[in-house]
Amino acid sequence: MTSGHELLQKLASKSEYENFRQETWQGTFADYLDLVRENPGIARSAWQRMYDMIIQEGTYELDGNREKLTRYRFFDDPYNDGQDAIFGLTRPLIELVNVFKSAALKYGAERRVLLLHGPVGSSKSTIARLLKRGLQRYSRTDEGALYSFGWKEEDGSITWDPMNGDPLLLIPMNHREGLCAELNAGIDSSKYEIEITGDICPLSRYYFQERLREFDGDWTKVVDSVVVRRIVLSEQDRIGIGTFQPKDEKNQDSTELTGDINYRKIAEYGSESDPRAFNFDGEFNVANRGMIEFIEVLKLDVAFLYDLLGASQEHKIKPKKFAQTDIDTVIIGHTNEPEFRKLQSNEFMEALRDRTIKIDIPYVTKLSEEIRIYEKDYNQRRVRGKHIAPHTLETAAMWAVLTRLEEPKHHGLSVLQKMKLYNGKTLPGFTYENVKQLRKEAKSEGMHGISPRFVQDKISNALVVNPHSTCLNPFMVLNELEEGLKHHSLISNEEIREYYRHLISMVKEEYTDLVKNEVQRAIAADEEALTRLCGNYIDNVKAYTQKEKVKNKFTGQDEEPDERLMRSIEERIDIPESRMDDFRREIMNYIGALSLDGRSFNYKTNERLQKALEMKLFEDQKDTIKLTSMVSNVVDTETQEKIDIVKSRLIRNYGYDDESATDVLQYVASIFARGDAKSESK
Known part of the structure; x- marks a missing residue:
């Protein structure tokens, strides 16, 4: 039997040691300038890094789609065995990536709050999670490397910049244009040009001024005295990725976004306005160089939403007792329909509406994609001891999709036939142009209906409430779905509830036709x-x-x-x-x-x-x-x-x-x- 020590040695690899050395690299400011000259991408903005991270994973064209829609592999979650893969939603994801591209090219989108808007369970949080996890992974690669700096103290310790600012921000304003011209001289025209915008945080500014006096105004000696290090973005370590969600208004204030005074250090430094007595650990401070996610952003108190105005348009935040501080971060919020309607009706939030790019994230309306959502969680590898009968997940997905579709205006076309058309089936008398017209007429399709979460809950119930059966079949799941409708908290009236029951009956009839055909073919085989x-x-x-x-x-x-x-x-x-x-x-x-x-x-x-x-x-x-x-x-x-x-x-x-x-x-x-x-x- 392998001993514990031998097992650890077996798991360890030389590449991990090498990766650790690269990720913890430290050097001088001059070394950093050499790195920038060699790889200008390390000086990119947060938006540019986000866009490049997605594009690096590649794209592919969806088979059989006459519009030639581009699918970004990034959203298939290839590094996590597809556990957070986004199924369907190709058009909204194209729209999202186009915003990142516009912001990367500095066409104006970089001064906006990205708002993912859609019904509950439509993958808004999953998209944000993919982006955060992607940034963490990307920052560990050579292509996604980024650096920050710190101040070496007399005792040999280093005080790192609390907002992980780019070392190039240490260059004084009057020398930036010349330095950028030097660094951009050999850059390929297809690459981003290096720009130095913004200023260092109040704490680093304090140290810079102290060192400037120490070196009699020679700023070159000041930057030579700093230590540059590579940083790896991490939500757990609160480096470059922040997350903010609404809580009880009495127990939450804006210092959670912009940092707060460290009262224990006031006695040591003598003033509340001394940056050394301030904790730059608000979510905006933490998210500098990366992204910040606002969970259910429109449920926040209006006072918090005002902080978003400066953070998005001016790329500045206002810590207590300090001047406005520059940040470089992608701001992504998500919300559902009721909160968004409140934003639209609130005349005091017109400024925020003007600074928001809304991207609708609807439910999936293509049956084959909805089936894939359930196949990810319920398959023979994950559901042990139970066989999932053919068409079980298909019938559940069919019902979920039908609840999201609007009744077609076309005479003689049922909602079931419409679902089949959306799924790529052909029906006599209907062309691809007819299908496009159907989608165009149904403007809010996918923004209402049953969430995949509800269906997943009922599939789980069906798996456990039939302990004596070794098989899960469609009727078990459909019965659970029908039973669950009685207590579904998001169904607003009895008429909708009855319509959803009618759709279950429709799905049962469709399933009957499917299995009759299979049995007929098996008999006639x-x-x-x-x-x-x-x-x-x-x-x-x-x-x-x-x-x-x-x-x-x-x-x-x-x-x-x-x-x-x-x-x-x-x-x-x-x-x-x-x-x-x-x-x-x-x-x-x-x-x-x-x-x-x-x-x-x-x-x-x-x-x-x-x-x-x-x-x-x-x-x-x-x-x-x-x-x-x-x-x-x-x-x-x-x-x-x-x-x-x-x-x-x-x-x-x-x-x-x-x-x-x-x-x-x-x-x-x-x-x-x-x-x-x-x-x-x-």
């Missing part, structure tokens, strides 16, 4: 029987189109093409009599084209024909299998063998386990039993 049926159909179609006769393989007699057989197959895919000649010619032309290419015909290459053959074979075989006998639990040995074959196909081809395959067969059998009973009563 006899390759040999399908091939024989297809060959028979093609022989008859060939004779029909060429006005020939078909030889009966049993009697050897030439007979007319079997119209009854051909129509029994074509009717399965809704080919009317008026179109049957066109369909048959289409099949023969397809076979002829394959023959010219030296390829043989296979029914699997024609999706419509395959579906028709499977449905025809199912109708022919369902009575021999006696599927309806499963309902009475009286099954003879021969029938049981056939049912077991169907079950094995469901397990092999569709992802069922033994319990869920049995459940779905019994469910479909009960549907056919009801259908047979209705037929007999007529």
Whole structure:
């Protein structure tokens, strides 16, 4: 067995030691100037660093999207196994990154508060968390390196700049233009030019003035006396990343944002306005060089919102007893609809509204993306001891998406069909332009409806309230969702609650169609029987189109093409009599084209024909299998063998386990039993 010491040695790596040395680098101001000349990116602004961090991860184009939307890999959370991946929301994320780009190029967006606005559970906090964690990771790389400075004391200790300011801020105003010209001389035109804007914090300014007197006004000796170090942004260590959230107004004041006096040090330094007796540890101070997140920003007291005005427009904050202090940080807040409406109606906050860039973060309205949200948390790797039956997460996602869609204005189009169109399905009479128009008409779509959190809670409930079942199926989840509607605190009236119940019924009907189709295909999955049926159909179609006769393989007699057989197959895919000649010619032309290419015909290459053959074979075989006998639990040995074959196909081809395959067969059998009973009563 490996000892504890050996295990630690095994886990340790030389690269970690090297990374630590790089991340804790220290040097002189002159060394730092050499670093800036070699890599000007270390002098970027917070907005520029944020934009470059996202772009560095790369982009890709979404498949099958005619608009060629760009997807940023950063939001797929590649470094954390996709745990915080943002599914869907491609357009809002493009808008967000465009704001970062504008701010990086200093087109004006850098003087704004970014406000992520959307319903509860729409990924606003996740986006902020991704950005914070991304900055932490990026600052550890060579591309994202940044530096600060400190003042060496007589005893050898170092007083680090409390706001982690850029060492270039130590250059006096009248020398900055010349230095920037020197540093920018060899910069590639595609890169950001170095600019030195702002001033050092009050504490560093105090030390600078002290040293300036000590060196008889020679500022070059002052900067030579400082120690420059590399810093790594960290929310836990409160370096470059700040987070602020509203609390009880009586226990929260603006010093949480801009720092407060250290009363214990007043006795030592003799004045409240001595910067050495001040704690520069407010969230704005901490967030310098990085970003600050305002959680539920519009729930803050108005006094706090005023601090945002100067911080965004002027890049300055006002610590108690000190002059305005420069900051360089990305300000991101998020809020939901009720608070945003309050902001709009508050005439006293017009200045803040003017300094805000609002980005709507709606719920996902594409079914495939909503399914991915639940698959991340509920999959066979994470849900141990329970099999998740096919379509379980799909039906939950389907209902969630339907609650977020507006009823279509288009005559004859249901909300379910609209959801399918949004998901990339094709419907007769609808083009891509129609889908774009549907989205355009529904301006607030995705800004209301059911949160993914509610659905996740109900899936979790369904997993634990059925302890004797080894399988989670769609009806368990849909029943939990319906039960949960009774006590859902965010549903404002009974009419909406009833509409959501109606949508659950709609989803159950859709699920029934899905599983009926799967069972039909499993029953009709006899390759040999399908091939024989297809060959028979093609022989008859060939004779029909060429006005020939078909030889009966049993009697050897030439007979007319079997119209009854051909129509029994074509009717399965809704080919009317008026179109049957066109369909048959289409099949023969397809076979002829394959023959010219030296390829043989296979029914699997024609999706419509395959579906028709499977449905025809199912109708022919369902009575021999006696599927309806499963309902009475009286099954003879021969029938049981056939049912077991169907079950094995469901397990092999569709992802069922033994319990869920049995459940779905019994469910479909009960549907056919009801259908047979209705037929007999007529």
